[in-house]
Amino acid sequence: MPVINFTYKDLNEILGREIPKEELINMLPMIGSDIEDYGDEELKVEFFPNRPDHYSVEGIARTLKGFLDIDGGMPEYSTSPSGMSMTVDPELENIRPYTVCCVVEDIEITEEKLRQLMDFQEDLHWVLGRDRKKVAIGIHNLDVLKPPFFYKAADPDKESFVALEMTEKMTLREILNSHKKGVKYARLLQKFDKYPLIVDSEGNVLSMPPIINGDLTKLSQDTKNVLIDVTGTDERAVNNALNIIATSFAEVGGKIKTVDVIYEDHKVQTPDLTPKEIYVSVKNAERLIGEDLTASDVVKMLRRVRLDAKAEDEDKIHVLVPAYRIDILHEVDVIENIAIGYGFRKIGSELPDIATIANENKANAFENKVREIMIGMGFNEFMSLMLTNEEHHYEYMGLPEDERVMVAQPISQDRTMIRKSLLNGLMEFLEDNKHEELPQKIFEIGDVVYLDGNAETYTKVVKKLAGAVVHSSANFTEIKSIADALVVNLGLKMEIEPVDHPSFISGRCASIRGIHNKELDEKNLSEISANGSITGFFGEVNPKVITNFELEYPVVAFEVEFKSN
Structure with a gap:
């Protein structure tokens, strides 16, 4: 979850009064934050993904004004037409079809505010944008541009501009292949023949969504007026992102002006702040x-x-x-x-009006013993959602799509199916935590769901365990010893043989089967040792899979399924 850094000084200036540090520390958890750290001048607080409006100090201050009786009720933000427009190329319909825009005038940007704004933008990219796939935000110095604006599908070998952090022009394809942001997000565009590009009436490039902005429009402490563009694949998400970031500017005096977004068959005026x-x-x-x-x-x-x-x-x-x-x-x-x-x-508390003697559920007892084994080998547990999406579950893992349980009306493109494996969840976690120190050793034990046409419910729930290790010298021998230790500690005997698996390097993957071992009966940890078995696989993860999840070091992993006879 995003961690927001801000100073007491900035917060108090927005509140218009000084709030004692102790009172603030006591109040923040009551609005849904977890205080990571605080000192004499700065706080670090964490908010859940359901409140992205709190990812800026302005948003936090807006909520605190209600608790401090400084202001109450719904904030009202006036808008007026800017007279500007953004025309959308119909060719973008199958690439990145939606865009919304607005102008914010009379802003003040300090060096600290510029840093906070960049952090705010990236936090929204992560929470709302799913790392820019769903939503990408551009904030531009309006004073160097000439409206109207055009959002077009551009030839990647003919169009060029100077991207941020560069000094020379590069074609769009060169940016995708060699600029560090291009390489990082290449997967979002490389399958298309044309790439999105936003330009003004004189052909000046604002940005190449969702990759990089142009150097021409970068913000500075002299910037007074900005154009905000949000592009993406989800219409509701792009509108939400624009509303959050525009109203954040308005909290400190920015004046919001609307922009006409012109599609082939209709026109919309954004932002729409209707409650x-x-x-x-x-x-x-x-x-x-x-x-x-x-x-x-x-x-x-x-x-x-x-x-x-x-x-x-x-x-x-x-x-x-x-x-x-x-x-x-x-x-x-x-x-x-x-x-x-x-x-x-x-809110008061009371004891339940029930008298029972509790016993531990046998399934939970088994899971807890498996957890003890994994933690004993130095692994950290994490828990992911059962819902995932086809891209991460199949494409990123190098797997062919097959039958699965799909969500009939998903509210997010990232949660469209129920998982059949735990491995992509492990890889997503490693991707989100690649800034942490190595080695990293993680595991998850949880349910997966298969279609089962012979069952009355047409689904089958299966318990699985998966683990992954990442560091510079992770190898097959290491993951084999981990798998062996797991099987032995379950009171089973391990059988392995070579196997090809698309998610792993050919020749460095093995199937695993743990069966009843009479010699280890005295070490039985659960009913599985005598009445069940485990099956699965382990090995070195394919470099293509590692690249898909933007990791930089070798990964070894295993996944096993628990079965009862």
Whole structure:
């Protein structure tokens, strides 16, 4: 999760008053943050991905104003037309079809603010953009540009410009092949014949989404007016990103102006800051929070968390949700915010009205013993979502697509199927933590789901364990010894033989089978040792797979499936 760095000075300037450090430290966890570290001048706080509006000090201050009674209710941001337009090339429909834009005038950028803005942009790329695949954001110095603007599909060998951190022009293909950002994100464009490009009326290049901006439009401390463009593959996500970043500028005095985005068959004006309307029941809030509430209490609590609310009767509350609050989708989300406004520390606790004697579930007991084995070998456990997507599960792992359980109406392109393997989750985790020290040794034990036409439910849930090791000298011998230690500690006997697996280097992968070992009965850790077996594979991960996940060192991994006879 993103860690946001800010100074007490910056926060207090936006609040318009000085808040004691102790009070701030005590209050931040109540709005959903985890304080990583703090000193005399600076704080480091972490917010969950559901609140990307808190990824800037401006967003944090906006919420705190409600808790400190500095301001209440929904913030209102006025917009006016800029008179500018962005025309979208129809050829981009199958490449990167959506874009939204706005102008923000009268901003002030210091060296510290510039650093914070870059961090804010990258945090949004990660959370909303799925590392730029879904959303990419460009912030440009408007004063050096000549509108109108054009978002076009460009020939990668004919178009060229000076990219950020460069001094000479390069073609789009050269940028993709040799610029460090181009190499990092090449996978997002290299399969297309044309690449996205944003230019002004004089042909000046603003950016090559989602790869790199042009050097011409880079921000400096002299920048007063900016053009923000957001491109992507998900229309809702690009609008959400623009609303969050534009309103963040507005919190410190920026003036938002709209831009006309012209498609082949329609035109839209962005940003659209129209609030969402949701109704909430006071009785439902009482039931879920466990406290006695009145309609006026609920309205007060919602205004405290910067939502607008009006009681239509004793039970029905009409709520207005600002456009930057993308986490509120349902009545239950509003009730969560009522609880936040009420104060979690004020909510009473009680013992369940049940008298039982608990016993550990046998399945959990087995899993915990497997965890002990892995932790004993120096591994750290992580837990990933069961939902994944075809690109990471199949394409990135070098696997052919096959039958799978798909999500009928996914809310995200990154969560479109239920996993059949744990390995791509391990690789994603290593990718997200490649900035951490090596070696890294991680494992996960969890369920995967297969289609099973012979079963009444047509699905089969299988328990699997997977582990991965990354460092400069990771090799087959190391992962074989790990697999062997796992099998022996489960009270089983290991059988291996060579196998070809697309995710691993040919000749450096083996199948594994752990079967009952009478000689090790005294070490039995669970029923599996006598009544079951494990099957799977281990080896050195294919360099293509390592490259797909943008890792820089060798990776060895294993995955086994637990079976009972």
